[in-house]
Amino acid sequence: MREIFGKIIAALLIFLSVVGCQKKEEVGVNPYEGGKEPFGILFTANRTDPEIAAPGEVVRVNVKGLKKYENKFDIRLNDVSTEVVALTDSTIDIRMPAQVSSGIVTVILDGQIFYGPRIGVEGKVAVDTDYKIVNGFDMGLRQIMPHSGGHIVVGSFTNFENEKSGNTYRTGIHHITSLGQSSTSMDFRRRANGPISSIARLPNGKFIVGGSLTTFSARAVGGIARLNANGSLDTTVVAVINPNADTKPLDGLDTVSSFNAGFSGGMVSYVFETPDNGVIVVGSFTSYWKIDYAYSSRVNRYYINTKVKNVARLKEDGTLDSTFNVNNTGFNGFVNGAVKLNDGRIVIAGTFTNYNGKAVNNIVCLKPNGEVDEDFLSHGGTNLPIQSVTYNSTLNKLAIAGTFKTFGSVPTNGVVLLNADGSVDQNFVLGDMDGEFPNYAYILNSGKVFVTGSFSKYNGINRGGVLILEADGTAKQEYNNLGSFRGTPTTLVETTSSLGNPAILLGGTIYEVGGKNVGHIVKIEIKN
Incomplete structure (x- = not known):
């Protein structure tokens, strides 16, 4: 045993001597050499x-x-x-x-x-921290509509305040109280299976919703649905073909959406009510369909399709109004926004140069019968795309925002206020944004203009992507104290703060306002 141990020791000594005789490798250059010394701040x-x-x-x-x-x-x-x-x-x-x-x-x-x-x-502007929303929505909002002392909210979200559970649904549509808490006064049941982009209330008290949804409350719809006044899907029972009448006699009847209409080839982006309880629809779709239940079963539907592009008007039962916008060929580009004026005209804005064969520059106004409003068109349009269009029904004025530099013959810098006839309010002039652009603008009842965008400066002063401007476009310090804003608004409602001061409820794809993280919705107080 001692002999074996001695041999092991000898082998180790030989190995160490060989390693020790090898040339030592040079140490490489310190990659941090030459860096600045820490200051200790x-x-x-x-x-x-x-x-x-x-x-x-x-x-x-x-x-x-x-x-x-x-x-x-x-x-x-x-x-x-x-x-x-x-x-x-x-x-x-x-x-x-x-x-x-x-x-x-x-x-x-x-x-x-x-x-x-x-x-x-x-200053006079602050996030209303007493508004009860904490986590907000998990994804973006498209529209906020005042209703029953609170607000109905629609969008692409699937959760609100982490309340979603096995039998609690929050997809696409939700009703919140004036304090920002979930309301129990509406019964949307299982809700939509996809995003809802727009909602309108009909004169009879019911609602129309549009978007990318293919079901509402587990019933098939085609991107558009009518809801009862309590929020449930408006349904009816129809007779259908029953191939198994002997074994399944109940299959001769089916409960379906009462609003027999749908769109394909693109989504429904905006819905607007008409005085006869119908709806004007704007979006990216290319055809309309309805179901003929006389030739349908519970499993197989017989669809009647009609080509219609971007804009359509539907009657109260969902039937396509063939007298509206005759020979419609739609837009040659994209719709980014649409609003309904007090007199029923529809203003549509986006990225396009042609509508129904008529040359237009990114904005067009349609009369209630679908014809182009030539008087509105005579004031011109923009030289580059419009990203958003908003409307203040109290002041009867529009605001558009985008990358454009002119509207008609008027030089601009990305935000223009328009009168209802399409003429430019030349009292408002947007200042310098240091090469960046706005993405949203809204004229408030006070006459001030709320603007957001990718900009970090306004007329040389750091403003962090949000502005509240005077009617002439100047930025007073006391109304521009808010600070950082990250996101893109899509909807704004004027309301009051928790202290009773004027405020706005803002929704969209919004992440941060005034240094506070928000869940796509925020209330901002704007004192007089």
């Missing part, structure tokens, strides 16, 4: 004193390591340079800039950026 608190301040006021920020670099750094709020009032080893006092929106404090020293806490800028 550290924000020691995530709150400032005070947390909200008005322009001109002094705010204390807790930060270590700045004293030794006095006069060598720049400290900013929302990327706007601030005045240093006092500096110690552990704090810095800064004066709020005269023109600034809420945002975070940053220190810039020798090309390095250090991120600090957020400071709220005092």
